[in-house]
Amino acid sequence: MIKKLLLLVFLYGSTISAQDYFYQKFQPFNSEIPSPEAFLGYGIGEHHTRHDLIVAYLEKLAEVSDRASIAEYGRTHEGRKLVMLTITAPENLSNLDQLKEEHLAFTDPKKSVSNYGDVPIFINLAYNVHGNEPSSSEAALLTAYTFAASENPEILNYLKNAVIFIDPTINPDGRDRHTQWANTYQGSPEVADPQDVEHNEYWPMGRTNHYWFDLNRDWLLAINPESRGKLNWYHQWYPNVVTDFHEMGTQSTYFFEPMKTNASYDPIMPKENYEDLNTLFGNAFSKSLDSIGSLYFTKEVFDGTYPGYGSSYPDLQGGLGLLFEQASSRGHRQTTAFGEITFAFTIRNQYVSGITTVKTAVNNKEYMRKYQQKFFKSALTNAAKSKVKGYTFGDVHDKNRTKAFIDKLLLHKIDVYRSGDSFTVPTQQPQYRMVQTMFETYEKYRDSVYYDASAWSVANFYNMKYKSVNTLNLGDKITETKNLISISPVQKSDYAYVMDWDDYNAPAALVYLQKKGIVASSAAKLFSIKTKTDTKKFNYGAVLVPVSLQKEDAAAVYKSIEEAQEKFEVPIYAVDSGLSLEGVDLGSGNISPIKKTRAVMLIGDGVSSYEAGEVWHLLDTRVHMPITKIPMRNFNKISLDKYNTMVMVSGKYNLTEKQMSKIKDWTSKGNTLITIGSASKWVIEKKLVKEKLTKTEKDSTELAVRKPYVDARENIGKESLGGVILNVDLDITHPLAYGYRDSSIPVYKNNSVWLSPSKNSYATVAKYSKKPHIDGFITEKNMQEKILNSASLIVSKLGSGRVVLFADNPNFRGSWYGTNRLFLNALFLGDKIKVPSED
Incomplete structure (x- = not known):
């Protein structure tokens, strides 16, 4: 009878009477605790459950069960709650503070405790980081109910020996976007045809958060509030085991760890983690899935090399991260090559x-606790063996970029010290492996095909010049970034003010001033001038605000200047004379007005939502400047006349001749078109610009070498770039490079866009240097044939306008503070680029 019931649910979807399909083995249940079915009014798997209802149900469990409590650890961009349900035996819950203290003792390498079996194991069951992979959040409801209401001796034993933290939805904004879609198009009867609209979301789909970020790549980078909130929670608790539930293609089965062999040549995580622990848990998962007849696979794909996944970050904190991938029903029911897959079936695998x-975890709690203790102790012993005793860094010209980097270090509980304008991170600390993650770079690798990134030295993301040191001069320990920047308050002037363009926040300050009606200019040449406090040498791009040219009086102008400085902590100087000590005077023609940027970006089908979201996020959250986002479906209807800057990120642009002419004509009128990645390749291939792509000469007479078919995926895959950090040589006199003082900067390359250097001698702004490799895997073939013959950033004249072509994404994952300025310069200073003609 049970087998028949299971078959019916798999084939026809769950029904209200079929909820035993999930947890009948854990009977009996406390009748005073409402089941998800009773609370929601429908059976799990019948519909997709909204996040607010998920939270409401967990709040109800915390209200009626003495085993559970709930806390909010953050809010999403759209204001949805991020919650954690703590569930354990009542005696554990009432003594949680003491248990936490005893648990954290195992993470302190200075302490020697050995009560491994006396403290409950701490487990974080985390679900639904990708919004349109919804089965796991439904499983979270079933799991919470099981632990809150089951009186089964097996469950009671787990509660006694574990503190379980249930994070039901890591990405509520994306989940609700997908939930609305799936429920809106759900048929009655359900439609299993894969071509039905229910199974095919429109752009940008529900995978990502509000700004279209992939939150499963954000654990290390911590750009979004969802990740920052979770990291703050994580470093309060350091769970021993963390789950990371996902979905994959409908035609697949089920994946759990072990993953494929770790790709790092010398992994910083203990071998015991990715071999022994993963095998221990993997054997248990196989037995459980065997018992319900589910197919699965392990080891073949995925890798935990990049430390920023939900399944890899815990591995660097003395815990064990576990990845699960369930074939998705992409709706409520869908036909596959193996028959129909239902939403209920996908939920059950995640629940089990x-x-x-x-x-x-409970059965191996002593082993897990010993492992975590050994992990943090080995951090200190490994650091002691290293010749490197610390890293020093700091940029006196860009204190806000330095501050942002320090904020990232502190978020990961890395110790940072300050001595004057220099900062030091010692290696001798419990978070030594995170220190390695931030600063170390690599050239040797075991593998050549990566699921995602092969390079992640975060200091390079920030263009943070650093060096390793053998002796330490620590100074004062930093515990927060508040008041980290000390700026001399600007004095009042009746003549002019000058703002450094070097600081990361300078563009935001400029936007603020322009909103106040302030007219500002940009300096195309260097100058030194006497300010009210001292003599100051200003870099390319310095922003001049002449008082006499403003609509407001001197007092009002000063008020706006004061507000901008206080809000963005940027250096601004008062001057009483336009006569420079060196370089151009303030009335020079080389100092010209900055037009207010009116930006537009094409979005929609075919466009990379990741890159579009990065642009939107950068301008929204850091520059505080709006950008109009126009869906491709509306492009024919709109006029471009009110915009002076257009952004086209990577994508497949299937534009008509008329649409291409519209963009070309608009640019030719004196406007700026910014293209990134494959969009740059597109404008070249469509001949909107007279630039070329780097080509490799092939000998047409050369015969292909015969190779085993089974190796095709690996051999072809290694030629793609899974993310590599390269050095470029930058023309710091070019408007696109204003604010930089060093011509050598790192960029991130994860595409196959190869721009040939421009034939115009003044148009190649950034070219890969002669020795470009900084971090990450790249084949020698790509290095010799592509990288060394290509440019990273060029500008091409188009009529009276210009096209700024980025081969590499300057805004990658919201984290490349070091190259954001190149993009922002294109936005704000595009009209300053007058590509000299060499005809």
Whole structure:
């Protein structure tokens, strides 16, 4: 009878009477605790559950069960709650502070505690980081109910020996976007045809958060509030085991760890983690899934090399991160090559794996605690063996970029010290492996095909010049970034003010001033001038605000200047004379007005939502400047006349001749078109500009070398770039490079866009240097044939306008503070680029 019931649910979807399909083995249940079915009014799997209802149900469990409590650890961009349900035996819950203290003792390498079996194991069951991979959040409801209401001796044993933290939805904004879609197009009867609209979301789909970021890449980078909130929670608790539930293609089955072989040549995580622990848990998962007849696979794909996944970050904190990938029903029911897959079926696999995680952790709690203790102790012993005793860094010309980098270090609980304008991170600290993650770079690798990134030295993301040191001069320990920047308050002037363009926040300050009606100019040449406090040498791009040219009086102008400085902590100087000590005077023709940027970006089908979201996020959250986002479906209807800057990120642009002419004509009128990645390749291939792509000469007579078919995926895959950090040589006199003082900067390349240097001697702004490799895997073929013959950034004249072509994404994952300025310069100073004609 049970087998028949399971078959019916798999084939026809769940029904209200079929909820035993999930947890009948854990009977009996406390009748005073409402089940998800009773609370929601429908059976799990019948519909997709909104995030607010998920939270409401967990709040109800915390209200009626003495095993559970709930806390909010953050809010999403759209204001949705991020919650954590703590569930354990009542005696544990009432003594949680003491248990936490005892648990954290194992993470302190200075302490020697050995009560491994006395403290409950701490487990974080985390779900739904990708919004349109919804089965796991439904499983979270079932799991919470099981642990809150089951009176089964097996469950009671787990509660006694574990503190379970249930994070039901890591990405509520994306989940609700997908939930609305799936429920809106759900048929009755359900439609299993893969071509039905229910199974095919429109752009940007629900995978990502509000700004279209992939939150499963954000654990290390911590750009979004969802990740920052979770990291703050994480470093309060340091769970021993963390789950990371996902979905994959409908035609697949189920994946759990072990993953494929770690790709790092010398991994910083202990071998015991990715071999012994993953095998221990993997064997348990196989038995559980065997018992319900589910197919699965391991080891073949995915890798935990990049430390910023939900399944890899815990591995660098003395815990064990576990990845699960369930074939998705992409709706409520869908036809596959193996028959129909239902939403209920996908939920059940996730539910079983979650319960098995708790079971295995409890059964091995002494081993897991010893491992975590050994992990943090080995951090200190490994650091002691290293010749490197610390890293020093700091940029006196850009204190806000330095501050942002320090904020990232502190978020990961890395110790940072300050001595004057220099900062030091010692290696001898519990977070030594995170220090390695931030600063170390690599050239040797075991593998050549990466699931995602092969380079992540975060200091390079920030263009933070640093060096390793063998002796330390620590200074004062920094515990927060508040009041980290000390700026001399600007004095009042009746003549003019000058703002450094070097600081990361200078563009935001400029936008603020322009909103106040302030007219500002940009300096195309260097100058030194006497300010009210001292003599100051200003770099390319310095912003001049002449008082006499403003609509407001001197007092009002000063008020706006004061507000901008206070809000953005940027250096601004008062001057009483336009006569420079060196270089151009303030009335020079080389100092010209900055037009207010009116930006537009094309979005929609075919456009990379990731890159579009990065642009939107940068301008929204850091520059505080709006950008109009125009869906491709509306492009024919709109006029471009009110915009002076257009952004086209990577994508597949299937534009008509008329649409291409519209962009070309608009640019030719004196406007700026900014293209990134494959959009740059597109404008070249469509001959909107007279630039070329780097080509490799091939000998047409050369015969292909015969190779085994089974190796094709690996051999072809290694030629793609999974993310590599390269050095470029930058023309710091070019408007696109204003604010930089060093011609050598790192860029991130993860595409196959190869721009040939421009034939115009003044148009190649950034070219890969002669020895470009900084970090990450790249084949020698790509290095010799592509990188060394290509440019990273060029500008091409188009009529009276210009096209700024980025081969590499300057805004990658919201984290490349070091190259954001190149993009912002294109936005704000595009009209300053007058590409000299060499005809």
